[in-house]
Amino acid sequence: MSSELFNANPTVFSSARSASNTSDTESDGDEVEEIDQDEIFGLIRTIYDPEHPNTLEELRVVSAPQITIKRNHIVVEFTPTVPHCGMSTLIGLSIRVRLLRSLPSRYKVDIFVKPGSHQSEHSVNKQLNDKERVAAALENPPLVDTVEKCLSKPSPILQLI
Amino acid sequence: MEGSSSSGSDLAFKSSQTIHTEHLKTVRAVAWSPAGKTLATASFDSNVGIWEQGRDNDADEDGGEDGEAGLGNGEWECIGTLEGHETECKSVAYSASGTLLASCSRDKSVWIWEVQPDAEFECMGVLLEHSQDVKCVAWHPQEEILASGSYDDTIKLYVDDPSDDWYCFTTLKGHDSTVWSLAWSPCGRYLASASDDKTLRIWAYVDISATAAENAGEKNNKVLQVKPPSTLTSGQGDGRWVQVSVVEDAERSLYSVSWGKGKSGGLGWVASVGGDGTLRVYDIQEDPSSVALKPKLITSIPDAHGVYDVNGVSWNPRRGFEDVLATVGDDGSVKIWRVDSGKC
Numbered sequence: 081m082s083s084e085l086f087n088a089n090p091t092v093f094s095s096a097r098s099a100s101n102t103s104d105t106e107s108d109g110d111e112v113e114e115i116d117q118d119e120i121f122g123l124i125r126t127i128y129d130p131e132h133p134n135t136l137e138e139l140r141v142v143s144a145p146q147i148t149i150k151r152n153h154i155v156v157e158f159t160p161t162v163p164h165c166g167m168s169t170l171i172g173l174s175i176r177v178r179l180l181r182s183l184p185s186r187y188k189v190d191i192f193v194k195p196g197s198h199q200s201e202h203s204v205n206k207q208l209n210d211k212e213r214v215a216a217a218l219e220n221p222p223l224v225d226t227v228e229k230c231l232s233k234p235s236p237i238l239q240l241i
Numbered sequence: 242m243e244g245s246s247s248s249g250s251d252l253a254f255k256s257s258q259t260i261h262t263e264h265l266k267t268v269r270a271v272a273w274s275p276a277g278k279t280l281a282t283a284s285f286d287s288n289v290g291i292w293e294q295g296r297d298n299d300a301d302e303d304g305g306e307d308g309e310a311g312l313g314n315g316e317w318e319c320i321g322t323l324e325g326h327e328t329e330c331k332s333v334a335y336s337a338s339g340t341l342l343a344s345c346s347r348d349k350s351v352w353i354w355e356v357q358p359d360a361e362f363e364c365m366g367v368l369l370e371h372s373q374d375v376k377c378v379a380w381h382p383q384e385e386i387l388a389s390g391s392y393d394d395t396i397k398l399y400v401d402d403p404s405d406d407w408y409c410f411t412t413l414k415g416h417d418s419t420v421w422s423l424a425w426s427p428c429g430r431y432l433a434s435a436s437d438d439k440t441l442r443i444w445a446y447v448d449i450s451a452t453a454a455e456n457a458g459e460k461n462n463k464v465l466q467v468k469p470p471s472t473l474t475s476g477q478g479d480g481r482w483v484q485v486s487v488v489e490d491a492e493r494s495l496y497s498v499s500w501g502k503g504k505s506g507g508l509g510w511v512a513s514v515g516g517d518g519t520l521r522v523y524d525i526q527e528d529p530s531s532v533a534l535k536p537k538l539i540t541s542i543p544d545a546h547g548v549y550d551v552n553g554v555s556w557n558p559r560r561g562f563e564d565v566l567a568t569v570g571d572d573g574s575v576k577i578w579r580v581d582s583g584k585c
Contacts, residue, residue: 152548185571186548188493188516210392210419210437211550212269212376216285216329216347219266 085131087162095125095137115183117147120154123182127174128230130167141171146194152186154179159194168198172208173217174230252565254577260317262290270332274356275339280317283333289344291321291360320360325352325367332377336385341365343387345375351389351399353407366407370397379423379432384469388432390420396434396444398482400469410470413444415484424500426508426525430464431485431534433511435495441513443486443525447532449479464532486534490541492517493550501556502563503580510580511536512566514551519543520568522580540580546570 121144125137136142139161146157156175160168172191179189191208193201207213217223262268266285273280282290295315326346333344335356342354342362351368373392380387387399396413418437425432432444448463465480493516503510507526514520523536545551549571557565564580 206392206418212329212331213347213374215267219285 086165086167087131090129090132090134090139090161092132092134092138093140095135115149115154115187117144117149120144120147120149120156120179124156124175124178127171127178128232129161130170130174130226130230136171136175142175153188153190154183155190155192157192157194159197163197163199165198168193168200168204169207170226170230172204173214173223174227176208176214177218177227178231252577252579258314258317260292262292263319264288264290266329269330272333272335272342274335275337279320279335281333281335281342283330283344285329287324287326287328287330287346287348289323289326289330289333289342290319291323291362292317293320293360294318321362323352323354323362325364326350331375334378334380334387336380336387337382338385341380341385343378343380343389345378345389347374347392349373349375349391351375351378351387351397353387353399365401368399368407368409370399370409370412371395376419377422379425381467382425382427382429384429384467386467386469388423388425390423390434392419394418394420394436394438396420396423396432400471403471411482413482413484415442415487416440418494421495422497424498424511426500427502428508429467431500431508431525433498433500435498435513435515437494439489439491439493439495439515441486441488441491441495441498441511441523441536442484443511443534443536444482445485445532446480447483447485449481464527483532485532486536488513488523488536490521490538491515491519496550497553497555499555499566501558501566504564505539508534510539510556510563512554512556514545514554514568516550518545518547518549518551518570520545520551520554520578522566542578545576545578546572546574 148155264284270283280292328347345351353366354362371391377390416436422435495515511523520542522540551570553569
């Protein structure tokens with residue numbers, strides 16, 4: 081494997097302070113609280129980039145406005161730092177695994193690179209949204225190890241009714 | 242683990258046996274041989290396993306009759322392992338006669354094996370026609386013609402040339418994304434495909450004059466029998482493969498399609514399932530004036546497996562049970578449905 085990084089000098093941004101708990105909806109015991117953009121962002125902002133000791137938030141790879149939620153359908157758009165980024169599928173896979181482990185089963189998640197941000201946009205998107213490819217990838221121990229390293233910083237645990 | 246069923250119907254299902262395969266990874270697909278005695282498994286470990294049931298130690302003189310009382314109690318044994326694929330095996334299927342077995346993989350290839358006596362398997366061909374993963378293979382119900390569906394968005398048909406090489410004789414293009422599943426009509430003149438592009442499409446081999454005739458206002462249905470190209474004589478006319486139907490009801494990827502005889506006559510019933518969780522059953526009737534088909538939705542069951550994706554659907558092939566099908570989902574359950582009541 082080449083020792084050259086895809087992006088040796090990424091721009092690092094500071095991370096925002098954690099959003100305060102603005103849940104002001106009164107919910108009776110039977111209602112399921114809907115998840116919002118900020119909560120999804122909270123789950124993925126702390127994922128580490130595979131190549132640098134920075135989070136996806138710090139590198140502006142993910143952001144709250146790039147997350148769309150409609151009923152039980154979540155779309156996460158992420159922006160690779162450079163158009164030829166070969167780590168894009170790995171980053172997308174890490175996002176998927178984090179959400180798979182944290183969200184209730186009713187959510188369907190689609191993950192795309194921001195349009196125009198990657199030279200193999202269609203190919204990366206197709207791989208990330210093929211659940212058989214994802215399942216097979218997660219049976220590949222070296223790949224799983226790499227994903228776990230990206231996810232190793234503890235993430236907030238969502239308490240959902 | 243004991244399985245059990247709960248239902249209000251006259252049919253009861255119980256878990257018969259568990260085969261602890263030696264596959265090292267997910268068992269992705271299974272296929273029964275036409276005789277119903279052999280089971281093939283396709284695994285992400287890249288191998289195909291072949292399984293047969295050993296003698297039932299408790300069998301009395303009435304036991305083991307073909308077609309009677311189902312399976313015995315003998316242990317299932319691995320009688321063969323087909324190696325060759327380089328990456329995950331996605332699908333496996335026996336030909337109608339049971340003498341051929343096809344497998345496919347993420348390595349872009351389709352392998353064809355001949356089933357020989359004494360559990361020997363001879364590789365008859367390795368077909369590298371697709372440019373991406375091959376997701377599924379499906380044999381024609383009568384002819385030795387194989388269809389494959391791929392991540393490259395196409396469907397390919399293969400046949401054995403008389404000079405003894407398998408080759409791809411046509412490619413069906415039209416889907417905008419991965420083709421996950423294929424099903425031939427029981428009559429063998431149509432092929433249904435289910436795709437990540439959320440559509441169900443039906444393809445047929447039609448007389449080349451069919452489109453021109455329709456455009457000219459002639460009433461004509463010129464769907465031809467599907468036969469190996471080498472057997473067609475000039476007297477049988479030239480045909481080409483066309484898409485005769487597109488169904489756009491699904492809201493997410495379709496993962497599986499099955500075509501059964503149904504109970505309404507005509508071409509039968511097509512069932513489709515996918516990521517939107519809905520089980521849909523269509524009645525297919527031919528139109529004598531056009532090659533185009535207009536599938537009619539007769540049952541739609543949302544949330545067939547609750548919030549989970551439905552990954553597979555299969556009609557019961559047994560006579561008298563043409564309204565019964567099974568679905569499997571990410572909830573880990575198998576559900577048996579009967580169409581008239583629409584209840585599980």
